[in-house]
Amino acid sequence: MTQSHHSEDRGERVVLSADEIGRALTRIAHEILERNHGAAELVLLGIPSRGVPLAARLADRIRLAEERSQAPDGEPPVRVPVGELDITLYRDDLRHHPTRSLTPTVLPPGGIDGRVVVLVDDVLFSGRTVRAALDALTDLGRPRAVQLVALVDRGHRQLPVRADYVGKNLPTAVTERVQVRLEEIDGVDAVAIGGTR
Amino acid sequence: MRHLLDAGDLSRDEAVGLLDVAEAMARTQSRQIKKLPALRGLTVVNLFFEDSTRTRISFEAAAKRLSADVINFSAKGSSVSKGESLKDTAQTLRAIGADAVVVRHSASGAPHRLAHAGWIDTPVVNAGDGTHQHPTQALLDAFTLRRHLADGTGDLQGRHVVLVGDVLHSRVARSNVQLLHTLGARVTLVAPPTLLPVGVEDWTCDVSFDLDTAVDGGAPAGAPDAVMMLRVQRERMTSGYFPSEREYARRYGLDRARVDRLPEHAIVMHPGPMNRGLEISAEAADSPRSTVVEQVANGVSVRMAVLYTLLAGQDPAQAAADITRTETR
Numbered sequence: 375m376t377q378s379h380h381s382e383d384r385g386e387r388v389v390l391s392a393d394e395i396g397r398a399l400t401r402i403a404h405e406i407l408e409r410n411h412g413a414a415e416l417v418l419l420g421i422p423s424r425g426v427p428l429a430a431r432l433a434d435r436i437r438l439a440e441e442r443s444q445a446p447d448g449e450p451p452v453r454v455p456v457g458e459l460d461i462t463l464y465r466d467d468l469r470h471h472p473t474r475s476l477t478p479t480v481l482p483p484g485g486i487d488g489r490v491v492v493l494v495d496d497v498l499f500s501g502r503t504v505r506a507a508l509d510a511l512t513d514l515g516r517p518r519a520v521q522l523v524a525l526v527d528r529g530h531r532q533l534p535v536r537a538d539y540v541g542k543n544l545p546t547a548v549t550e551r552v553q554v555r556l557e558e559i560d561g562v563d564a565v566a567i568g569g570t571r
Numbered sequence: 572m573r574h575l576l577d578a579g580d581l582s583r584d585e586a587v588g589l590l591d592v593a594e595a596m597a598r599t600q601s602r603q604i605k606k607l608p609a610l611r612g613l614t615v616v617n618l619f620f621e622d623s624t625r626t627r628i629s630f631e632a633a634a635k636r637l638s639a640d641v642i643n644f645s646a647k648g649s650s651v652s653k654g655e656s657l658k659d660t661a662q663t664l665r666a667i668g669a670d671a672v673v674v675r676h677s678a679s680g681a682p683h684r685l686a687h688a689g690w691i692d693t694p695v696v697n698a699g700d701g702t703h704q705h706p707t708q709a710l711l712d713a714f715t716l717r718r719h720l721a722d723g724t725g726d727l728q729g730r731h732v733v734l735v736g737d738v739l740h741s742r743v744a745r746s747n748v749q750l751l752h753t754l755g756a757r758v759t760l761v762a763p764p765t766l767l768p769v770g771v772e773d774w775t776c777d778v779s780f781d782l783d784t785a786v787d788g789g790a791p792a793g794a795p796d797a798v799m800m801l802r803v804q805r806e807r808m809t810s811g812y813f814p815s816e817r818e819y820a821r822r823y824g825l826d827r828a829r830v831d832r833l834p835e836h837a838i839v840m841h842p843g844p845m846n847r848g849l850e851i852s853a854e855a856a857d858s859p860r861s862t863v864v865e866q867v868a869n870g871v872s873v874r875m876a877v878l879y880t881l882l883a884g885q886d887p888a889q890a891a892a893d894i895t896r897t898e899t900r
Contacts, residue, residue, distance in 0.1 A: 460595070462609075463599075463607040463608065463609040463637075463879075464607070464608055464609075468609060468883045468884065469883070469884070471884060472884045473879070473880050473883050473884030474883070474884065475588070475591070475592070476591075476592055476595035476596075477595070478595060478598055479598065479599070509608065513602065513604040513606075513607075514602065514604075
């Protein structure tokens with residue numbers, strides 16, 4: 375890491391650069407294909423806000439990987455269906471915060487019944503978001519299997535949840551803040567650890 | 572936002588925010604499983620001192636879709652004088668452990684009294700008080716207008732809505748004029764002079780006595796984007812406000828001929844219940860431009876949004892105390 379441990383302006387250090395995020399997503403795309411023997415049954419669901427662009431990027435990378443590995447005369451691969459899963463109404467901490475705004479839940483046209491749903495989130499921390507996402511999925515249909523992508527796993531789980539695909543395992547103190555910034559939302563790709571709050 | 576008592580209390584951002592949440596709620600209502608867990612464990616009391624079918628059922632459906640428990644408290648027939656009975660009832664609700672009170676009362680200002688008298692400390696939602704306010708109706712009307720005229724986003728800037736009929740007794744009209752103005756729409760009231768309240772000239776709208784001019788887009792405000800018919804509230808009429816029902820229907824009723832003269836995109840609204848043949852003809856009520864049934868469906872989404880906004884978060888004071896705690900994702 376080139377950045378100083380004590381950069382004065384934000385009190386934070388960058389732990390994943392744009393290139394490293396890109397390489398992690400490419401690796402995860404291949405891992406998803408390997409684990410599921412192709413992309414045929416997959417549905418990617420991003421958890422807002424930053425899981426959504428991550429899911430879209432993974433879908434692009436999965437198609438790219440499939441194009442490279444296909445037979446020259448085969449059908450060109452189709453993009454894996456991508457959706458968004460808003461979990462706000464399923465959170466267990468609604469009453470511990472001011473009222474949260476809602477984002478749309480968008481399912482691909484084929485729905486999720488019988489598919490392998492890959493949930494995509496930026497940071498895996500307590501595991502409560504994933505718990506809420508599993509509840510939300512139950513109300514939307516019955517996937518054949520559910521898998522989880524986290525760009526960063528920072529530990530400190532409060533529920534028995536683990537990610538199937540992790541961009542980077544990041545040991546943190548509970549009081550530290552992990553900031554994921556993505557081009558689509560923040561104008562820049564970077565993961566940084568901020569100081570204690 | 573602690574209570575929803577008055578459509579005039581809402582800022583533009585608050586109103587647009589509620590409509591956006593209502594859009595999100597509406598999208599969840601096309602699912603097979605419509606129930607959401609957001610208000611699990613909370614109790615919503617529907618306190619109705621006045622008859623209502625659609626508003627009570629709508630609030631009940633909204634609360635249940637969000638997993639709240641609902642207690643329907645019908646106070647009809649109570650012989651205790653109003654001030655006392657409201658206080659007694661409030662204390663009963665407090666003892667029951669209500670987390671929110673939805674109140675309809677024939678006395679204007681009753682929900683405000685309930686919210687601010689210190690009898691209870693829960694959010695209060697005004698479901699219609701006397702001839703004063705009906706804010707959730709105004710929100711659902713704005714929601715319906717926004718879906719038809721503004722692709723379901725933002726405000727209603729520059730849109731023109733004509734409200735026709737019994738403005739005098741209509742809490743729907745009062746709330747709608749305020750909310751539509753807040754959202755940037757122009758409003759024209761059309762009514763016989765006897766059915767306009769004192770002081771209407773101070774409202775944020777134009778007033779006309781002639782429906783045909785308004786339908787044809789004449790002065791003052793131009794072609795309408797929507798026509799909202801108001802129910803003639805005969806149960807509140809203590810004297811003669813118009814010579815005969817036939818004359819009222821001819822001058823202020825929306826019939827097929829008037830609907831056909833509206834701009835092509837304009838919608839026909841009515842808050843219900845309708846007096847078919849009086850303020851609206853059956854043909855107009857059942858025409859493809861009529862949004863009457865859609866308004867009822869939208870009412871559930873809007874009331875879900877109101878209950879969610881008032882109840883799902885914590886009190887602002889509690890929130891401030893909580894911010895010091897470690898945030899969990």
